[in-house]
Amino acid sequence: MDFALAFAQAITKGLLTGMVYGLMALGLSVIFGVMRVVNFAHGEIMVVGMYLAWLGFELAGVSPLVSLPAIALLFFAAGYALQAGLITPFINRPEHQQFLLLLAIAILLVNVCLVLAGPDARGVQSEAMFDSYAIGPLVLDAVRVHAALAAIAIAGLLWAFFTRTRTGKSIRAAADNHMSALVVGLDVRRLYAFTFGVGSACVGAAGALMITIVPVNPFLAAEYTLLAFVIVIVGGLGSMTGALLGGLLIGVSEAVAGLLLQPSLKSMFSFGLLILVLLLRPQGLFGGKAGT
């Protein structure tokens, strides 16, 4: 009975963290789905988001949940500028050249963090860290619940953006048929910049949420890039639902691994899942047919 409870506890914890993972992966998936550009600096952008939220808390006592909209907005602008200025000239080049560009950006970001904040772990110590909600025998960390709810709300906003606004629909259109987008007179370059902005805002917001759960250090960046890849590949590249559900799945698998084996082995489960998916369903659990 004790084990059943611990198991249920691990799964809920995994689901809550998984929502934030999902939001992070959503950013990667949106960018890839629209432009076929793989953002190798994704985890680095996430870590910068975590640092900014931490900084807001350290310097001004602002809760990451409160600074989140400002961080998302800033990341949108930075992502827009990055795409318009640096990535656009690379968009029709071979993939290895895009890879080098984004890797360079990643190295730059992580080392700026290292220089400014040092290698030590930085966390946000708020009152809410000690709060919890009880649902029957289950005890849920308040910070995790808040982060998960915020992630769901942001994913909902994103869905509304892509289905209700002209810009959102135009981005889907440009992803659907590039030639058609040119033919009807969509400004595809602007839409691409907007997309990179939206993807960056997603991952920046995910960073602001993640710092409430996990302390940050610069070396987390590579881990998060890898994690985001695992999630979108498991969920299905380019699929938004896939990214969210993939996030939940990886969140749960990490938590269960932590319970059954030990927390330091949590990645083993996610990578195991990745290998299984690649073997059995290479288009991802929620992706369309391979090659589309």
Added chain:
Amino acid sequence: MSAPLLAVQGLDLHYGDAQALADVSLEVAAGEIVAIVGANGAGKSSLIRAIHGIEKPTRGRIVFDGQDIAGGPSHRVCEAGIGHVAEGRQVFPNLSVLENLEMGAAPKRARAAERKTMERVMALFPRLAERRDQAAGTLSGGEQQMLAIGRCLMGQPRLVMFDEPSLGLAPTIVQEVFRIVRRLNEEGLTILLVEQNVQASLRIAHRGYVLENGRIELSGAGGDLLASDRVRQAYLGL
């Protein structure tokens, strides 16, 4: 004679070392249907794409309504009032019919009357109204062509360039497409029609140009071209 709505002067287009268009000049007056006919690979689609700014010409001028539009970008060319129904029914397959039509109103000047234009398009193509919430990729070939035409009209163009609108369609639908082109023209739209179907397009065109290997080889009134020995021998097999 007043200035033509569209004037192309001395247009060259290259893909790498290969020359697709050589010194192409043509004019389209407001209210006309002008057909450009020629064999597969003669450069017809390249010409349309160059006018639209999707391909960048290496030389030449393209003047639309007094504005030099050579080299695009393509969304500015649409904004200036040129519509484009591309070869091969380029719809957005995963977007609904309604969303496809909304995307047609990409030019900002078309937004104010978007709702009204939508009603007009739905009236013109009742099939689209029936299938408004269906993904465009699930429509039949003919329906997709109607959607592509309707979507183009959503941008309220003054001139529409049709690129092989009859390609790959069943004969009854081909007739329907030519009927629509003619009707749109009667309602005041200027039309530049690119076709392999030489007979049908020259028959509805006021004037025509024959494009061979990227060069204009012949031009004249639609009926005169149809009657000329060269067109009859090369394209109609007579």
